[in-house]
Amino acid sequence: MKKYMLDLIIKENKQLSDQYSLLILTSPEKLPEILPGQFAEVRVDGSATTFLRRPISIHYVDYELNELWLLIQVVGDGTKKMAEIEEGKSLNMLIPLGNSFSTPSNIDSKVLLVGGGCGVAPLLYLGAHLKKIGFEVNFLLGARSKADLLQLCEYERLGNVFTTTEDGSYGEHGFVTQHSVLNSSNFDYIYTCGPTPMMKAVANYALKTSANCEVSLENTMACGIGACLCCVTDTIEGHVCVCTEGPVFNITKLKWEI
Amino acid sequence: MKKYMLDLIIKENKQLSDQYSLLILTSPEKLPEILPGQFAEVRVDGSATTFLRRPISIHYVDYELNELWLLIQVVGDGTKKMAEIEEGKSLNMLIPLGNSFSTPSNIDSKVLLVGGGCGVAPLLYLGAHLKKIGFEVNFLLGARSKADLLQLCEYERLGNVFTTTEDGSYGEHGFVTQHSVLNSSNFDYIYTCGPTPMMKAVANYALKTSANCEVSLENTMACGIGACLCCVTDTIEGHVCVCTEGPVFNITKLKWEI
Amino acid sequence: MGNLNINIGKLQLKNPVMTASGTFGYGTEYSDFMDISRIGGIFVKGTTIRERQGNPYPRMAETPSGMLNAVGLQNKGVDYFINHIYPEIKHIDTNIIVNVSGSTIEDYIETAEKLNYLENIPAIELNISCPNVKEGGMAFGTTCLSAAQVVKEVRRVYKNELIVKLSPNVTDISEIALAVEAEGADSVSLINTLLGMAINAEKRKPILSTITGGLSGPAVKPIALRMVWQVAQAVKIPVIGLGGIMNAADAIEFMLAGATAIQIGTANFIDPTVSIKVIEGINDYLDRHGFQSVRDIVGALEV
Amino acid sequence: MGNLNINIGKLQLKNPVMTASGTFGYGTEYSDFMDISRIGGIFVKGTTIRERQGNPYPRMAETPSGMLNAVGLQNKGVDYFINHIYPEIKHIDTNIIVNVSGSTIEDYIETAEKLNYLENIPAIELNISCPNVKEGGMAFGTTCLSAAQVVKEVRRVYKNELIVKLSPNVTDISEIALAVEAEGADSVSLINTLLGMAINAEKRKPILSTITGGLSGPAVKPIALRMVWQVAQAVKIPVIGLGGIMNAADAIEFMLAGATAIQIGTANFIDPTVSIKVIEGINDYLDRHGFQSVRDIVGALEV
């Protein structure tokens, strides 16, 4: 897929909380084709401590409104600047980067999308894509507390939403992998994105239940386009770049101890 | 004089043109005593290329309104960020730094304040100070063109204003040192701030007419408080720091070839 | 419109702006963003005699105005390059230069020998300065003796333009430059990365899997510029300058200090099209200052 | 509230945070902004046997996340220090340490000898690493032989804590550290500035009057941290770490890498009260991580 360097304009910055912002970006030109699971390398201006671009998942693309959504969690200076950006300003990004989640070939497959924290971001676009094709989409979303469960109504619009919170303030109490739906249903395809321990637990569940499982990995990235080899992960084929061979990997490819 | 590190709040940012901004700053607390000719070391946040503080002259202090004015000329990234700062935001500065212009002991002395470009900045506060004591104040202000003659009405409020522009678009055509007032009047005290060639020409005039002459020098500064010795100028007493022994020097102290 | 053509020994460049090894892949990674044949030259990834998996991750840490990397020369080996990559890139209308690394002198010789026969590889860059692999690389570049030795041996087998890439992790870089010049290097390029380290204080752990890594980016520019200046004074062969170049002004500074051409590394990550902007900026500089040719600014610093 | 006391040999510090020579004047320049006696130690300006005017201006150039300086040891000489400055600062309730520079071994010896007798100067820091003066300084610090020689001679006449400040402009800094340890240095401090250069492309001139100058600030932190790590592994005497420390996290990184104490240099220019903030930040870190004493984090990096 052809990659672009684009200056997208902030149409709206919904500060969901101190820690999270939803950026709705647009462009005078038609947005390029973007697949679910792909990401952008975003340039952060005006931060003395942010030198490199920051990889951010595509949260959602609305081709009718020509909108691209990013969900930002503030963890350091770079994400802070992004989360505070004012409407009308622009963000420079390389897009679309990386591979994408795959689509089950059998339309009757039961699919589950498991997200934790800000890892829920790419699952919205994936869910929308799967729904459009005809799948019944199930989301299992976990967070520390109710305040960290983001964009719930967006997910609810697309399918069934199961939730857990670590403090029990919303949904079932505990971790996603403890949710009762995992005992009561069987899934053919599981897609997951979130903290590594969570993804490993999900992968473990998938292995046990013989579900197909794809995880979206993070890594420290410099270029985002396969040029620097800074972002490798260990696979059965050796070191491969998360930014080009990933971020989505089938767990059978990874050398994870799970 | 005791120095402070203060966060002053932008009460107003008058963008005089693309190149110049007048910042009116204030503070919930009473501003400290500041003398004409002193400067601030201003910290610039949100610029990836600006690491050190930037020395900026005190343009004016209004103790009644508890206001401090800075006149900014955009020459690089640091001054650009300063010139664009939004009202309500704050600037961190070390203040007041450096020595000050002296006051003639004889109240009948004829004083002339000669400024070029953004070098007019400290002369407003000096003029106000001299006027308050009872001097009749004469300003001779030069610039490239009319658009670069800043804050004219402020100067006019304090005394006689003579102007030159290099393109003849306002006042007399030419450089400040070619202004007719220099031939028609004699001055006892001349204060000057601006580009070095201009100050040297003014110093030359002062020497010829036996006027006392003080110049405000620029230099590359790191600390602004005499700690780093980066900002020296050559004087008859050897290398001295412009940030503590200056920025104001009597020309008899300098080893200038004029 | 000034003339941007310039030569490094026998190597003819359409302009002095090239991209640095390890930061530009094989060039094709960037072809979505621009016409890469506009660049004066592309230094491809560090290539070794056998395939290398490189270092474990994490391999990267951001630092103030820079980054540390610990890639460790991951590549599929010179034979894979010759059989699978070279055919894909040999038609790119610019100089494709292979960066050659090794753990032993024999590795360097063998690799260089194989590359000697590729028609569209007009030069190799001998990397005797990689700080990220234990068994070699930097060790060669930090003493005159070992640097001279590897260059001497490679010179024997390699007939095209031989560029030697110097390590900045030395007391006196001019000395090393003189040593490799004496053994027949056609030109030198500098600097490779400076050995650095990053720690995560909260976790009390090094950030890189290898503890230390190579520092690059604008943070190192003042050091690189000084070394290019020193080496350009010392040697007669052309000097290729790099280290922290982010824009045309930076590139011009290196050329004024004595570099015949420059390479852009880390800046490609920030702006994939930076090399084109630097070419245009140099052109603009020549026009504004009335220079006929970019050759006129090489070493034109007034001191 | 963790215990911040720590010793460097015989030197007792109330906390490990000190200010670096040449960046903190004689301390009093900063007393408007804070209670300077709260700092663990103050390294005063480079002092030489005779008065020095230093280098012509311009002496400073800003660089990405750093600065170059070419002050060139401007100071009024050791006798002036003893007679006029020492009386003004000797009552400050912290360690005042004099940074000693010289052009010849005799200069170092004579200066050190004079400072030996000042009751409230518990230590000197031998600056064998200043890149900004032609006739000396850095030259001593770049070979083991000359570094060892000057330390040996000074050790003979100087009885208090002898700290030797190392130059980063070397191939192997551990080697130099071992050499000065062998000759009786009580501790080493590192790093001094890295030799760099800045050019004004538009004017085609060097920015500094001396063409090259010393690079400091966060840009050099990864290099400094790596060197502190290497030296701390090599020597048995305490290591004082510095180079680009801007905040408590940076300071803790140096201590984790093996520094017993740290110095803050360039950061004082950005925030004159930074040292107090670093002290408070270290204290907070000890509390958050359950350490009783700051001694527990020295060399506590898990590799």
Ligand SMILES: Cc1cc2nc3c(=O)[nH]c(=O)nc-3n(C[C@H](O)[C@H](O)[C@H](O)COP(=O)(O)OP(=O)(O)OC[C@H]3O[C@@H](n4cnc5c(N)ncnc54)[C@H](O)[C@@H]3O)c2cc1C
């Ligand atoms: C493929 C991918 C998709 C991502 N999607 C999102 C998203 O949709 N929304 C979101 O908020 N975040 C996302 N992230 C994480 C985001 O990139 C990091 O949080 C961000 O880079 C941190 O930058 P900072 O300046 O705020 O923090 P820093 O101050 O730089 O660091 C804070 C923490 O973030 C880590 N970090 C720093 N730089 C990187 C980097 N280049 N890559 C990965 N981690 C880094 C550091 O190790 C540190 O623990 C994604 C990361 C990847 C790799």
Ligand SMILES: Cc1cc2nc3c(=O)[nH]c(=O)nc-3n(C[C@H](O)[C@H](O)[C@H](O)COP(=O)(O)OP(=O)(O)OC[C@H]3O[C@@H](n4cnc5c(N)ncnc54)[C@H](O)[C@@H]3O)c2cc1C
């Ligand atoms: C005592 C004093 C009073 C000043 N008063 C004013 C004022 O009232 N208004 C105003 O607009 N400017 C004033 N200046 C000049 C102002 O400090 C510089 O224009 C500013 O530092 C440039 O910063 P920059 O980031 O915009 O430009 P940069 O990109 O840093 O550089 C642009 C130009 O400014 C010069 N410069 C950079 N840093 C410094 C520095 N620390 N000190 C001096 N020159 C530097 C550079 O050599 C270069 O030519 C004063 C300077 C001094 C020394």
Ligand SMILES: Cc1cc2nc3c(=O)[nH]c(=O)nc-3n(C[C@H](O)[C@H](O)[C@H](O)COP(=O)(O)O)c2cc1C
């Ligand atoms: C991620 C990365 C990988 C690199 N790989 C190599 C390499 O394989 N061979 C080599 O000679 N230099 C390598 N380098 C060094 C660069 O070519 C260059 O010398 C250095 O980064 C300084 O230039 P810069 O500051 O413009 O990046 C690498 C640098 C980076 C950042």
Ligand SMILES: Cc1cc2nc3c(=O)[nH]c(=O)nc-3n(C[C@H](O)[C@H](O)[C@H](O)COP(=O)(O)O)c2cc1C
């Ligand atoms: C303006 C300036 C002057 C300096 N003068 C001296 C000096 O006289 N003696 C010395 O040993 N180091 C001197 N240094 C080096 C610092 O003490 C310190 O080693 C260096 O700046 C690195 O630390 P930093 O990055 O925290 O500044 C000077 C540094 C600067 C910036």
Ligand code: FES
């Ligand atoms: S981030 Fe550069 S190869 Fe993946």
Ligand code: FES
């Ligand atoms: S700027 Fe530091 S002494 Fe003047």
